[in-house]
Amino acid sequence: MGTPASPIEPRQVGILILDDDAQSQAALKQMLDSEGWRVRMVPDTKAFLAELRTGEWSLVIANVTITGTESPLFVTLRELTNVPAEEGGRLRALYLIPEVGGEQYIEPLERAKLPYVSRPFHLHDFLEKVSDLLVEIKAIEAPLRQVRYEFGELRKKKKKAAKTNSMFASRDSYSYTEEEMAEYERQEGEALKNKRPKGRLNLGDPHGGS
Numbered sequence: 001m002g003t004p005a006s007p008i009e010p011r012q013v014g015i016l017i018l019d020d021d022a023q024s025q026a027a028l029k030q031m032l033d034s035e036g037w038r039v040r041m042v043p044d045t046k047a048f049l050a051e052l053r054t055g056e057w058s059l060v061i062a063n064v065t066i067t068g069t070e071s072p073l074f075v076t077l078r079e080l081t082n083v084p085a086e087e088g089g090r091l092r093a094l095y096l097i098p099e100v101g102g103e104q105y106i107e108p109l110e111r112a113k114l115p116y117v118s119r120p121f122h123l124h125d126f127l128e129k130v131s132d133l134l135v136e137i138k139a140i141e142a143p144l145r146q147v148r149y150e151f152g153e154l155r156k157k158k159k160k161a162a163k164t165n166s167m168f169a170s171r172d173s174y175s176y177t178e179e180e181m182a183e184y185e186r187q188e189g190e191a192l193k194n195k196r197p198k199g200r201l202n203l204g205d206p207h208g209g210s
Contacts, residue, residue, distance in 0.1 A: 016057040058139040069108035092133040
């Protein structure tokens with residue numbers, strides 16, 4: 001007899017990042033890898049276009065200082081990422097705006113109805129914007145804010161169950177593993193740090209450059 005076929009797993013969400021700043025690349029990859037998404041970093045437009053043609057990506061994150069707002073690449077991305085999901089659109093873009101001199105890019109991006117984030121930005125705000133775009137094209141089922149809310153409710157249930165002496169706590173109180181709960185606790189701790197001014201994540205030059 002042959003080996004039973006293993007179940008087909010859903011394709012991992014792919015995120016393609018165009019950025020030529022090493023510090024920014026490392027920080028972005030660390031954040032997105034932690035969510036279980038497949039991340040590829042490219043430093044130039046040639047490599048970016050080659051990857052884009054594969055059709056493997058659900059989201060592109062692009063440094064607007066590389067794409068500009070009038071280049072052929074920008075126009076191509078605008079056309080690809082503005083296709084509604086109900087009309088077959090399966091790609092979204094998020095632009096990174098530099099901390100210094102970024103004002104010139106905001107108006108063109110808003111006119112093109114393209115989402116962006118300005119450096120420095122909060123970790124969770126950034127991840128929620130990424131997840132909202134992925135939900136829009138049905139690459140993931142629920143935005144991160146909903147997932148974290150559900151984890152919060154689950155933690156309350158577990159605490160309540162722990163206070164009882166019954167060995168038959170409600171089954172849904174234990175529907176997640178301890179590893180998942182540990183991950184939630186880590187995220188919650190980071191969220192508290194990010195509420196303080198010094199907790200802001202700056203993906204630009206630590207000395208104030210872009």
